[in-house]
Amino acid sequence: MNQSKAIEVKSVSKYFGAYQALKSVSFNIGSNEFFTMLGPSGCGKTTLLRMLAGFESPNSGSIQLNGREVVAIPPHKRRVNTVFQSYALFPHMTLEQNVAYGLENLGWDQTRIRNRVGEMLERVHMSQMAKRKPAQLSGGQRQRIALARALAPEPEVLLLDEPLSALDLKLRQAMRDELRTLQRDTGITFVFVTHDQEEALDMSDRIAVLGGGEVQQIGTPTEIYEEPVNRFVADFVGETNFLDVDVVETAAGQATIRTPFGVALTVPATGHAAKGRAILSVRPEKINLGDQAQGVVFEGRITNKNYMGGYTHYTLDVAGTELRASRRNASREGDTIPLGATVPVGFVAGSARVLAA
Amino acid sequence: MTDSVLHATAEAGRAPRVRFWHDPSFWGLLPSRLLMGFALILPIFIIAAVSVATRGAHGGFAWDFNLAGYRQILFNEGWTGELEFTPQYLLIIVRTFLLAGATTLICLLFAVPVAYFISRQPPGRKAALIYLVTLPFWASMILRVYAWMIILGKDGTLPRLLEYLGLPSGMSLMFNDGATLTAMVYTAMPLMVLPVFASIEKLDGTLIEASHDLYGSRWVTLRRVILPLTAPGIVAGAILVFVPSLGAVLEPSLMGGGKQMMMGTLIQLQFGGGRNWPFGAAIAITLMALVMGFLIFAALRAARREAAL
Numbered sequence: 001m002n003q004s005k006a007i008e009v010k011s012v013s014k015y016f017g018a019y020q021a022l023k024s025v026s027f028n029i030g031s032n033e034f035f036t037m038l039g040p041s042g043c044g045k046t047t048l049l050r051m052l053a054g055f056e057s058p059n060s061g062s063i064q065l066n067g068r069e070v071v072a073i074p075p076h077k078r079r080v081n082t083v084f085q086s087y088a089l090f091p092h093m094t095l096e097q098n099v100a101y102g103l104e105n106l107g108w109d110q111t112r113i114r115n116r117v118g119e120m121l122e123r124v125h126m127s128q129m130a131k132r133k134p135a136q137l138s139g140g141q142r143q144r145i146a147l148a149r150a151l152a153p154e155p156e157v158l159l160l161d162e163p164l165s166a167l168d169l170k171l172r173q174a175m176r177d178e179l180r181t182l183q184r185d186t187g188i189t190f191v192f193v194t195h196d197q198e199e200a201l202d203m204s205d206r207i208a209v210l211g212g213g214e215v216q217q218i219g220t221p222t223e224i225y226e227e228p229v230n231r232f233v234a235d236f237v238g239e240t241n242f243l244d245v246d247v248v249e250t251a252a253g254q255a256t257i258r259t260p261f262g263v264a265l266t267v268p269a270t271g272h273a274a275k276g277r278a279i280l281s282v283r284p285e286k287i288n289l290g291d292q293a294q295g296v297v298f299e300g301r302i303t304n305k306n307y308m309g310g311y312t313h314y315t316l317d318v319a320g321t322e323l324r325a326s327r328r329n330a331s332r333e334g335d336t337i338p339l340g341a342t343v344p345v346g347f348v349a350g351s352a353r354v355l356a357a
Numbered sequence: 358m359t360d361s362v363l364h365a366t367a368e369a370g371r372a373p374r375v376r377f378w379h380d381p382s383f384w385g386l387l388p389s390r391l392l393m394g395f396a397l398i399l400p401i402f403i404i405a406a407v408s409v410a411t412r413g414a415h416g417g418f419a420w421d422f423n424l425a426g427y428r429q430i431l432f433n434e435g436w437t438g439e440l441e442f443t444p445q446y447l448l449i450i451v452r453t454f455l456l457a458g459a460t461t462l463i464c465l466l467f468a469v470p471v472a473y474f475i476s477r478q479p480p481g482r483k484a485a486l487i488y489l490v491t492l493p494f495w496a497s498m499i500l501r502v503y504a505w506m507i508i509l510g511k512d513g514t515l516p517r518l519l520e521y522l523g524l525p526s527g528m529s530l531m532f533n534d535g536a537t538l539t540a541m542v543y544t545a546m547p548l549m550v551l552p553v554f555a556s557i558e559k560l561d562g563t564l565i566e567a568s569h570d571l572y573g574s575r576w577v578t579l580r581r582v583i584l585p586l587t588a589p590g591i592v593a594g595a596i597l598v599f600v601p602s603l604g605a606v607l608e609p610s611l612m613g614g615g616k617q618m619m620m621g622t623l624i625q626l627q628f629g630g631g632r633n634w635p636f637g638a639a640i641a642i643t644l645m646a647l648v649m650g651f652l653i654f655a656a657l658r659a660a661r662r663e664a665a666l
Binding site: 053080084102150 | 581586
């Protein structure tokens with residue numbers, strides 16, 4: 001990752017009436033980075049994106065684009081382009097004209113515009129349809145034209161507002177790969193907004209998890225998933241089990257905790273190190289069953305099971321506490337633990353995480 | 358529905374003809390057909406017939422086929438029957454089109470910003486503002502024109518205000534084309550604001566944002582995105598204003614003083630004081646033909662636009 005900053009957001013706050021949508025948010029986005037703002041609806045991610053585009057301005061704080069303060073600069077003077085959630089293609093223009101629109105406004109000469117439009121349509125595999133109107137396209141095709149239109153003027157930053165949410169599942173997966181490739185090829189900074197954690201984990205260099213108008217955590221996808229800093233992040237990104245625990249002792253980055261079903265264990269305490277009540281987050285796939293159980297091992301009874309093909313999700317009763325575990329069906333025999341069976345249950349202490357209650 | 362009826366009878370091996378009076382929709386539509394026929398189509402035929410009748414000596418007309426009414430629009434018939442080209446009525450037609458055109462343009466100039474402004478308001482205020490736009494419709498048109506006479510007339514509100522501001526006193530703003538135009542614009546304005554508002558309201562706001570995002574200034578966005586996409590509403594408004602303005606009677610006779618005629622006042626004169634019904638009917642039919650021509654032209658253009666979209 002390049003260390004130079006493409007975007008610097010400093011203590012940005014935004015009110016809509018009495019409602020505070022953003023509470024003094026700060027973060028940096030590096031050049032050439034694929035940066036994702038992830039969060040549930042109402043977390044402020046779209047407001048932030050609209051501020052970067054220039055459609056909203058913060059009540060306080062500053063936003064710098066490549067070292068230049070942009071809060072007072074209107075959208076049409078920012079070298080930033082947006083791929084809108086609804087694509088917002090101009091219905092009265094052909095695809096060609098749509099892609100050329102930004103270039104014409106920048107005052108490029110005709111030959112240069114023609115070449116660039118041809119190149120962009122080629123890149124998104126839409127050259128054959130240059131003369132068509134947006135109404136004649138499928139959702140995926142519109143999406144690609146919206147991308148071509150936004151990338152054509154070679155913006156410093158490309159903003160993407162949930163661009164995949166309107167597509168069907170198969171197409172969404174294909175577009176993820178296409179977006180990632182485009183980002184690597186063009187070297188343009190991508191700022192991607194989504195509420196879909198899977199999308200975020202799949203595509204991003206770094207993710208900012210937003211909740212309640214605040215940045216909850218910023219990190220690589222692995223950091224966000226494996227080392228969530230609080231309950232919100234652990235809960236929002238991926239599935240997890242929360243156990244109420246007591247931290248009895250902390251020493252040298254290790255915490256000794258007591259679980260509700262009596263087992264005491266020592267786990268790395270990178271997230272939370274205070275003594276007293278805390279929660280332990282263990283992802284279902286980190287919990288192993290039967291002969292695979294290792295690490296901290298105890299016993300549990302299978303109360304429910306959902307066969308998903310590649311995986312089976314089990315619900316376990318461990319001394320009155322409910323735990324969810326998922327097990328990869330590596331062979332046909334994978335799905336053989338019967339309902340009601342009492343089996344050994346275990347997880348490696350290092351894969352669990354202690355968080356503030 | 359007709360299809361299934363035909364199928365059923367074919368299966369029964371007989372093919373009786375389905376009479377139109379077996380179709381319930383015929384009876385359902387009958388009242389509106391009668392109303393349209395008697396109230397709209399028949400009068401047009403009567404006027405068309407009168408336009409080719411012969412003028413009666415003391416008003417009225419006789420059913421003798423005669424094209425004198427149409428000839429009179431362009432030519433003056435001398436005592437000995439020779440025809441002399443006279444542009445006076447042609448000039449009235451041109452004046453009418455110019456005034457109606459000017460009315461349409463001025464309405465457009467005012468209506469677009471007003472409609473845009475209203476469309477950006479919160480829902481409650483939007484409804485209230487639209488109600489205010491239609492408010493003049495609730496008062497009789499003649500009253501509204503008289504109100505303008507009070508504003509513009511001798512010792513009226515506006516001349517007095519100008520006098521107060523140090524301009525020469527006793528200025529009359531009445532009885533000229535400006536006064537006629539003012540009243541015409543005023544009367545027609547809601548007819549322009551409403552369709553333009555409807556099409557601006559339908560316009561997707563993200564398209565405007567997309568234009569700004571792609572380096573389009575306000576002006577570029579207006580010219581290349583807003584205007585092309587609201588064109589249907591603008592065309593509808595222009596037709597709604599232009600066509601009735603061509604037939605304006607009240608405004609030119611009250612505000613213009615009736616000296617400078619428009620086609621509407623000319624027609625009225627022929628059926629009234631002029632006692633030349635065939636001539637009046639001929640002008641009316643000519644006006645209708647011109648309007649029809651204009652509308653067909655507009656409709657064809659709209660159809661082409663639609664096909665291109």
